[in-house]
Amino acid sequence: MSNTEPPIQPVSDVLVTDQENSIELKEIAGLSQGQIVRKRFFRHKGAFIAMIVLVVIILMAFTSVGTQFGTWKTGGWWPYTWNVAVAIENGGKPTLSLFPFAIGNHPFGQDEVGRDIFAVVMRGTQQSLQIMVIVGVVATFIGTVVGAISGYYRGITDSVLMRFTDIIITIPVIVIGAVLGRKFGVAGIVPLALILGAVLWTGLARLVRGEFLSLREREFVDAARVAGARDRRIIFRHILPNAIGVIIVNATLLMASAILIETALSYLGYGVRAPDTSLGKIISENQTAFATRPWLFWWPGLFIIAIALCVNFIGDGLRDAFDPRQRRMPTERNLARAKRAAGPPAPVPADGGDLDRAAAEVSSRGAGMQAGASGSRGYYAPTPTDEDRPAPKRDDS
């Protein structure tokens, strides 16, 4: 036996867990909470891809046909606009083709009067995205404030606010949205979005209240109070940062549902009104044309799905990133690398081989149960290899 070997190897059943922990700890050592969250978020492949796609969609929607905020107005790089009809080419069929790749004049086709569908869809995407963001901000703000006050002060304040929440929650969102949208949708998308935000906060308020109820009983809050901190400081500096994960995750999910509700309301005719347009409205206008001009129907639908899907995936990634209980499953390769770093595996005596194999199986099985998989299948190394086999004890050498 060479002298380079470490004198003592860990015993079999703590081996796996210790090495996993060391990988996990090494990854987050010396990082702030924000850095850890960011790191975990970017590790979530679905969320990362979704974020890139969403950014591309946003850039495309706002630069292509031009934007208008109040009096400020820009033009876009796309030659057509969403409200001007041009001569119909090619029977209005989409000119986009992948093999060979070509964009053509009207990649998404034209409608029966000759409007360029790419421009129309981009305009609809703009409107839907704006509504999504405004609804998200308004609803998150109201929900957080109501939930925080309710959970922090408890007692009569809590009862009053929560009964009020109950009243709003009793009315289905689509119903109250339709009733309010009928009145305010005419005024444009910003009032519509504000109104939608004012009815969508209820679920978040309940969640934030629950978080506050449990956080306010924690020792660090007592410590802050003993130190003389006022209520406002305790709420904003001590409790809110601890509840921020729940709030951000639910804000993203809320935005995803906001875009679906907006399209549904526009579909029913209570959302965005003519001459303006939104993704839901384009579908509503063109649903009877499906047999003759299916592209009028496919593109806005695909954009709705793409946006909602991206936002949902980002929400999922954030949930994983903020969850302190979340432990990444180290890949087999990382585990093997960690083991190599700890020292080369010792040669296995012939007679002890079977027992060691069984020990490795048991330990991987135990870890599998921790990860929530059924006991018959550990989450890593379905068949124990030499790499996984724990080294024998060598106290005697």
Added chain:
Amino acid sequence: MATFVVRRLIASVFIFLAATYLMYQLTALSGDPLEDLRVSTAPNKAQLIEARTELLNLDVPPFLRYFIWLGGVIGVTGKGFWLGVTVQNQPVTVLLAQAAGSTLQLVTISNLVAIILGLVIGITTALRQYSGYDYGVTFISFLFFSLPIFWVAVLLKQFGAIGFNDFLQNPQIAGWVAPVLGVISGLIWMSIIPGRGRRKVITFAAAAIATAAIIIYISASDWFSTPHIGIVGVVITAVGIAFGVTAISVGLKRRRALYASLTVAALGIVLYFPFMYGFSYRMELQGFILLAVATIVVSFVIGLLFGGSDRLPVARTAAITGFLVAGIIALDRFMLVWNQYANSGQIKGRPIATIGSATPNLDASFWVHGVDLFTHLVLPTIALILISFASYTRYSRASLLEVMNQDYIRTARAKGLTERTVVVRHAFRNALIPIATIVAFDIGGLIGGAVITERVFGWTGMGQLFQNGLDHVDPNPVMAFFLVTGSLAILFNLIADLVYAGLDPRIRVS
């Protein structure tokens, strides 16, 4: 417990009153109910305006008009339960009675299917966490979660109804379909069923061959023109059900349970021919329900007789088997009249309906009416399932994973219990607690969500009642709609709380 319920009930009544008041005001103030008359050029314009003002009490301001409506609901106006009239002077009570039936039918059936599917898929994904199946289902549920329902509905109408009806004119399945679907089904089953190496290959081959064989049989026997399960299919499924239900509920080692289930299955098979071509011909809905109840009771008794010392689990297994086997036979009976239905004068060979909730003036037997219901329900149900399926799978998966991480599951495994006992007895029951509350909560909100589905599929249900009312700024029909959805929401909220308190001993209600 009783004080808790009473306190919650009283609070609920007040919340409901406040919510109806809010809703009434919002609707009444959402526009001008006389708008269409004001711009009209009719010579008797003033008279019309006066008539409508009289009809809908428009001279009373909305914040007081609510109490006229409320008086009608409580019944103090002397007309009993009275919800006012619409702009067209139709009593809302009558309209609501017509509308509620079809909506409740749609919502109940779609929700039931979505819950069962969501639970089963959620649980299997939790048990096979991090498998390809798990990742696939996760992605699909995210996708479904992001689907606008009206978009899906239009696609369903195009491909599920028009396309499928065209296909039924000449039902030929292309040659490549059987092998491709076989491979897909093999991959799915391989991912669900545990095992490695040789066992995986066997699973894959069995699933692929079985699927391909079924498709080839369907293609060869012109199945779509005369759909059937047949006595052979019933025997195979009945025996499979007997084994499957026993394996899941008590385990195959309990021989008594297995024999009881097999006896029940055999009884079903024996009664197949007398039922199919005999006494089912005179059957109506009451008889059908009576027979279903009788099946469960008889199966339960058979289980008790076989049971031995620990009877109840055996009896339960037998009852479930009996119910499922009877369901398969009933399904075959419905299929028997398919041809007659599809080729009847009113259907003309295009059975899957795109619009409406029933074929008008269909004069036929109970079984044909059942098929008619199916053809109208299938598309809206699929649409509703697609959007609610996602949340149920996610919830049940998360809930089961949470439970599987508990110490008592490790204890159960350490005691040497079988995997079935651990999952079914220890994990599944505890995972159901949060799911039960979520389901109760969801049912309350589902009717409101069906507004769009109803509109796309042209159902004259409550969604239409709501929308017509809103378009005419007429609070009465809108309030009738809200009376049902709101009270269901509050009722199921209460039920959710009670279920939670009843199932989870850690929750104290007082």
